[in-house]
Amino acid sequence: MSTLQTIKDLLEASLTPSPTVIILGLAFCLVAPILLHFLYSTATPYTTLPSVLLLGPPGAGKTALTTLLERGSSSDTLDGPVAKTHTSQVPSSIELSVNSDDPSTSYKTNLDNESATAKKFLLVDTPGHPKLRASSLMRLNAAEPTIKSSLVSDGGAKSKIKAVVFMVDAAALADGDALPSTAEYLYDVLLTLQKRFHSRGGSRAPASMPVLVAANKLDLFTALPAALVKSNLEAELGRIRAARSKGLLDSGIGQDDVDAGEEGDWLGGDGSEKFSFAQMMEFDVDVDVIGGSVIGDGPGAEKWWKWIGERV
Numbered sequence: 001m002s003t004l005q006t007i008k009d010l011l012e013a014s015l016t017p018s019p020t021v022i023i024l025g026l027a028f029c030l031v032a033p034i035l036l037h038f039l040y041s042t043a044t045p046y047t048t049l050p051s052v053l054l055l056g057p058p059g060a061g062k063t064a065l066t067t068l069l070e071r072g073s074s075s076d077t078l079d080g081p082v083a084k085t086h087t088s089q090v091p092s093s094i095e096l097s098v099n100s101d102d103p104s105t106s107y108k109t110n111l112d113n114e115s116a117t118a119k120k121f122l123l124v125d126t127p128g129h130p131k132l133r134a135s136s137l138m139r140l141n142a143a144e145p146t147i148k149s150s151l152v153s154d155g156g157a158k159s160k161i162k163a164v165v166f167m168v169d170a171a172a173l174a175d176g177d178a179l180p181s182t183a184e185y186l187y188d189v190l191l192t193l194q195k196r197f198h199s200r201g202g203s204r205a206p207a208s209m210p211v212l213v214a215a216n217k218l219d220l221f222t223a224l225p226a227a228l229v230k231s232n233l234e235a236e237l238g239r240i241r242a243a244r245s246k247g248l249l250d251s252g253i254g255q256d257d258v259d260a261g262e263e264g265d266w267l268g269g270d271g272s273e274k275f276s277f278a279q280m281m282e283f284d285v286d287v288d289v290i291g292g293s294v295i296g297d298g299p300g301a302e303k304w305w306k307w308i309g310e311r312v
């Protein structure tokens with residue numbers, strides 16, 4: 001009986017408006033949310049995975065590669081569902097993990113079964129259509145390029161872009177028609193990264209940005225080997241560079257304006273006749289060209305996977 005009485009007393013005391021109860025209640029209401037916030041915000045550093053941005057002209061095989069890496073097996077890639085892709089219209093991201101002890105571990109390895117430590121990152125597949133490129137390019141413009149990740153639970157988290165994979169169709173490049181449009185896109189990507197280097201605010205230089213030109217479809221015998229993809233792209237980028245700076249001169253603006261314009265639009269190191277990817281090193285943009293294939297009986301995608309693994 002006495003315990004019942006105590007409980008009754010306690011209840012009565014807590015329900016009677018007394019200054020102590022009010023103050024304690026108010027304090028709890030104010031402090032608890034703040035405490036909970038700190039508890040959760042420190043406990044989940046997971047919200048920002050690094051990301052790798054996948055760019056390139058339409059039909060290069062970006063979505064095919066994304067699907068291949070997501071499935072982690074090439075068993076059904078010959079004429080299976082992976083081959084049936086369609087033109088992408090919105091960016092999409094998938095979560096992948098590399099073996100952080102050994103980035104050369106195949107993408108086919110299921111890291112859940114291994115004792116190795118897995119490092120997670122997002123692969124962001126973008127649409128290659130010219131009308132849909134602007135938003136991908138805009139993301140690269142910031143000193144610390146980030147991408148809004150729809151995968152992360154709170155939806156609004158920004159993921160830091162660690163590397164760019166620019167995929168090209170090496171078979172389409174062989175007949176020359178696709179070269180100007182492909183190079184035009186690559187020019188804009190590299191120029192955006194170069195401008196970002198110049199636009200750094202304060203003393204902190206932006207982190208270097210590795211770019212992989214992935215020469216895809218090397219399973220086709222008509223495809224250009226990676227070395228030719230590289231030299232053809234470099235030659236075409238040089239042509240675009242010359243044409244764009246000539247366009248500025250021809251448009252009748254004064255010499256002073258040209259100087260300002262050149263600084264903005266001239267890709268790579270100044271003064272050199274020929275363009276080469278090595279000139280981008282000056283702006284901390286490190287370009288590699290590696291051949292591979294997503295489907296068919298080709299060199300596969302392992303070299304690209306290793307390149308990505310070493311950079312996330």
Ligand SMILES: Nc1nc2c(ncn2[C@@H]2O[C@H](COP(=O)(O)OP(=O)(O)OP(=O)(O)O)[C@@H](O)[C@H]2O)c(=O)[nH]1
Pocket residue numbers: 056057058059060061062063064065082083084085086087088089126127128129216217218219220292293294295296298
């Ligand atoms: N032979 C061959 N075909 C490939 C390879 N990779 C992709 N393809 C084919 O190329 C076509 C286009 O691939 P997608 O992945 O849709 O191209 P995408 O880059 O995503 O194109 P957009 O979404 O329009 O920007 C598909 O029919 C693929 O099957 C490859 O390594 N070899």
Ligand SMILES: [Mg+2]
Pocket residue numbers: 062063064085086087088125126127128
């Ligand atoms: Mg696509």
